[in-house]
Amino acid sequence: MTIDEIRDLLKEVKYPGFSRDIVSFGVVKDISLDKDKVEVDLNVTSPSEETRGEIKSQVEAVLTKSGGFSTVEVTLSGGSQASPPQKPAAAPVPAISLSDVKHTIAVASGKGGVGKSTVAVNLAVGLAQKGHKVGLLDLDIYGPSLPVIMGVNERPMMTQERKLVPLEKHGLKLMSFGFLTGNDTPIIWRGPMVSRMTEQFFTDVTWGELDYLIMDLPPGTGDIQLTLTQRLRLAGAIIVTTPQDLAISDVRKGADMFGKVNTPLLGVVENMSGYVLSGVVRGSDNQPISNATISIPGMDKTKEVKSSDDGQFTLEVDLFKRGGGHEESNRLHVPLLCEIPISLELMESCDEGIPLIIKDPDSPAGRVFAQLVEKVEEILPG
Ligand SMILES: Nc1ncnc2c1ncn2[C@@H]1O[C@H](COP(=O)(O)OP(=O)(O)OP(=O)(O)O)[C@@H](O)[C@H]1O
Ligand SMILES: [Mg+2]
The missing domain is CATH 3.30.300.130 (Fe-S cluster assembly (FSCA))
Incomplete structure (x- = not known):
């Protein structure tokens, strides 16, 4: 053997x-x-x-x-x-646990702007579309994006017990710092305050019973993220990266952070993996041309495709070096959950507040999100 x-x-x-x-x-x-x-x-x-x-x-x-x-x-x-003897902490920090939530999943990355919020939202909505009870918690205190991507920004109600009632949209329960502070307020808070606020988002929100609570973490792998992940007893983390080398080294930092707090990595999502070109080939008479060859030089090799009977074609083009996500998932022995192409529709759907998995589930990126949802259901059955 x-x-x-x-x-x-x-x-x-x-x-x-x-x-x-x-x-x-x-x-x-x-x-x-x-x-x-x-x-x-x-x-x-x-x-x-x-x-x-x-x-x-x-x-x-x-x-x-x-x-x-x-x-x-x-x-x-x-x-x-194997863990070395720990120095006693200044004050014991008890873990926060939500007994009515089956799986708490963090979407994280070492780097900003790689598409964490986009992935978190489409994953959460996709799981809800499959009939699961899903909550989405935006923990990005410095730049909450949920209000924009989900197209909702209201002040949450309070119960008599002074608990916050999550907002509901697109079949999800939602909570974000943005709902409390308004999106435009620049917030400069120090670590302990952030930790306290975050804790309240768990203990003082009436989440009720959930199959999945998806958390959109702020970028980076600093103390705040470490404390959060340590205290929240996550079922697992999904690391988002772009294909370039720099982002990949950030994936390592992210992966290491979750290793430190015993959180299993569910896998890596590579975002902005390539570009899907699609269109119709037409002749000078404006009629569609079938069986025409469309040939585009790519990073590694020229890609070619033939147009169909009605002149249509789709062709995936690499804009950056590919394979980084693959390499990293191999190194970590975790799956590469999906590769999301660069997509204009995806960007527009974020700006419009209608997640792509609702707006255009059959688009190339929409279909990739559906795969991601299936993989997460497979790893952590709801
Ligand atoms: N595959 C994609 N194709 C095109 N645009 C994308 C794609 N993924 C994300 N975007 C766009 O990139 C921007 C950043 O995405 P997003 O806000 O999800 O990143 P983030 O990692 O959450 O950022 P931050 O670190 O600031 O929280 C958004 O405008 C989003 O619409
Ligand atoms: Mg974000």
């Missing part, structure tokens, strides 16, 4: 409590093979001894059952065993 075959075999082991396998969660750190002796090093970040023990014994069982090895050795790193 080769190392790759062993890795495939280990995909039979599911992460306890998830439908996803341990390989795609990045748990399998190292596999070494010496004749018929196999050694597997697992990096289980969960502090739960039960989870760690269960993964270890399942890996041992799968390898032993395969009959391919005389000796099977499984070691565990990460989590409680």
Whole structure:
């Protein structure tokens, strides 16, 4: 058996409590093979001894059952065993948990402007369209974008118990700093205040029962994000990146941050991956021409396509270096969830306040969002 075959075999082991396998969660750190002796090093970040023990014994069982090895050795790193002794914190920070929310998912990136909010909104609306109960929380205190992208900006009501009632639009429950402060107010708040405000968005909002709570995180991987993710006990994080190298190094920082707080990475979304050209080829008489060759030079190779019977064509063109998302998802052993093309319709839909997955689900980017929704449902069933 080769190392790759062993890795495939280990995909039979599911992460306890998830439908996803341990390989795609990045748990399998190292596999070494010496004749018929196999050694597997697992990096289980969960502090739960039960989870760690269960993964270890399942890996041992799968390898032993395969009959391919005389000796099977499984070691565990990460989590409680490997973590260095912690300095006592100044004040203990209890975790916030929302018992009525099945899955809390953060959409994050190390960098601004890569499309986190666009992805968060379309994912949330797409999940709601499938009949799930979904909340969307915009935690971007310095530049809340939910009011614009969702086309709603009202002051939330308060209950008698002084809890905020989320706004509802496009089938979602919504909360954003923007609803409270107005979109134009430049806010300069320091970390502790942001943390307190954020906490209130969890504890003092009547979210009710939800299958998914999607959080649009502010850009960066600083203290604020770290504290948030640490305290909120996320089901997982989705990292958004653009294909260029610079953004990719930010993905690493983002991924590392979630590693520090034991949050599984659900996968990477590559945004602005390429451009989908579409149109109709016409002759000088303005009649559509079928079977014409459209040829566009791309980054790696010239791409060609033939027009259809009615002259129509679509062709995906790379504007930037491709493959960064692929490389990074391989390195992290997490899936590349989707590649969203640059799309004028997507940009317009954000400005208009009607998410593309509602406005034009059959557009190239709309279809990619539908794939993303399916993958998230598969990883974390609602
Ligand atoms: N695939 C795309 N094609 C075209 N425009 C896009 C695409 N994705 C996002 N945009 C546009 O890029 C801009 C930035 O997107 P968005 O606000 O979602 O990014 P962000 O990562 O949330 O930014 P910030 O870090 O400021 O919160 C928006 O105007 C949005 O409409
Ligand atoms: Mg944003």
